Amino acid sequence: MVIAAFEGWNDAGSAASAALDQLATEWDAREATRLDVDTFHDFQVNRPMISTDTDGNRVLTWPATTISVTASPQRGRRVVLVQGVEPSMRWREYCRQVLDAVEELGATTLVCVGALLADVPHTRPIPVQTSSDDPRVQALLDVETSEYEGPTGITGVLTHLATERGMHSLNVWAAVPHYVAQPPSPKATLALLTALEELLGEPVPMGELPEDAKAWQDGVDELAGEDPEVAEYVRQLEQAKDTAELPEASGEAIAREFEKYLRRRDSGH
Numbered sequence: 589m590v591i592a593a594f595e596g597w598n599d600a601g602s603a604a605s606a607a608l609d610q611l612a613t614e615w616d617a618r619e620a621t622r623l624d625v626d627t628f629h630d631f632q633v634n635r636p637m638i639s640t641d642t643d644g645n646r647v648l649t650w651p652a653t654t655i656s657v658t659a660s661p662q663r664g665r666r667v668v669l670v671q672g673v674e675p676s677m678r679w680r681e682y683c684r685q686v687l688d689a690v691e692e693l694g695a696t697t698l699v700c701v702g703a704l705l706a707d708v709p710h711t712r713p714i715p716v717q718t719s720s721d722d723p724r725v726q727a728l729l730d731v732e733t734s735e736y737e738g739p740t741g742i743t744g745v746l747t748h749l750a751t752e753r754g755m756h757s758l759n760v761w762a763a764v765p766h767y768v769a770q771p772p773s774p775k776a777t778l779a780l781l782t783a784l785e786e787l788l789g790e791p792v793p794m795g796e797l798p799e800d801a802k803a804w805q806d807g808v809d810e811l812a813g814e815d816p817e818v819a820e821y822v823r824q825l826e827q828a829k830d831t832a833e834l835p836e837a838s839g840e841a842i843a844r845e846f847e848k849y850l851r852r853r854d855s856g857h
Contacts, residue, residue, distance in 0.1 A: 589667055590690045591784065593701040594653075596634075596674035598741040600764040601773025603703035607780040608671050614793040617656035617669050621689050625650045628675035628682050653682075655689050662790040668695050674742045682742070683749045697756040699787060700743035703776055706763035709825035710808045714779035718787075720758035722751050729787075731758065760784065765825075767818065768808050774800035 591611065593604035611617070634651040641647050653672030660667055668690050675682045690698070708715055719734040720726055726733065747757040760783050762776040778797045785792045812818045 589665065589788070590670060590695040590698045591667060591701060592670035592686075592698065592743070592746065594672050594674045594742050596741070598674060598700075598702040598704075598743045600703040600705045600762075601769060601776055602771035603762050603764055603773045603776035603780060604701040605671065606772060606774070606777040607701055607784070608669055610777065610781060610795060610797065611667075611784070611792065612656060612658070612669050612671065614795065615658040615661070615667070617658040617667075619654050619656045620668075620693060621655045623653040623655075623672070623682070623685055625652050628653075628678055629673070630676035633676045634673050653686070655686070655693075657693060660788055660790055663788075665788070666694065667788070668693050679742060679745055680749075683746050686746065687750055687753060687755070691753075691755075695755070698747060698750040698758075699784070700747050700757070700759050701761075701780055701784070702741070702743050702759065703762045703764050703773070703780070705766040705769050707825060707828075708763045708765050709822050709829055710765045710768055710775070710805055711822065711826060712829050714776045715763040716760060716779050716783045717763075718758060718760050718783060720756075721748070722757055725756050725758050729758070734759065760787075765808075767821070772800075772804075774804050777801075 591608060593599065593608040595602065595605045599605050629651050631651075636648055636650045638646060638648050651673040653670065653675075656669045656671070658667050658669065659665065670686060670690065687698075706715070718729070718731045720729070720731050721733050725731065743759060747759055750757040760780060762780045762783075764773050764776045774797050778794060778801045781792050781794060781797070812822050
């Protein structure tokens, strides 16, 4: 399985890129290859970053796409992680190089992870939608095709081209409250990792994300409480969300949540 996320247009609140950072760190991913940055980036759009490392040396970091390999601890499944910045140019060649690289590593399924800004309240669970235009994936995972039509990012292009190659492909997107768009967005990152747990079939170490998500929500609560107009807007979003999701309080939904609890408890996470 390949899991990919890209900073930029597809990454509201940096939620998707943070989710892959968490996986790469906790599962000790090893870099396998790196794409040539000069070919795909306009450095006036995605500028290199200069910083100082722990030894006091000045370090220049260029926008890059890395492809790394790890194995899931319980099932031993090979997982390929694609992490990068959405390219500025030559998207078709970029996607060709990414797909060639992951196929050489034996990957047959591509999961693109993203996050978008939406009219959702920060006080409710972050909505996550899994979709696929691949009929085989739809039948296997009981997911629907995306109904979105309009401009797309590199995740949409990559999954489309992967499907044309015969790979299984799907997209996992989190909805980030638009009124707290600035990164980080740990609650959305946590929601994405929870969705990836289901696809991987085993728990993902969350580290300090649950505590960070609670602190983030408490902080937004405090800010909203200081502004009556924002507080009223959040209440309207809560009411709309709760009304829309009343049918979801079913026995099947409760059973899914209980299964996730049991898997996490048995794994010690």
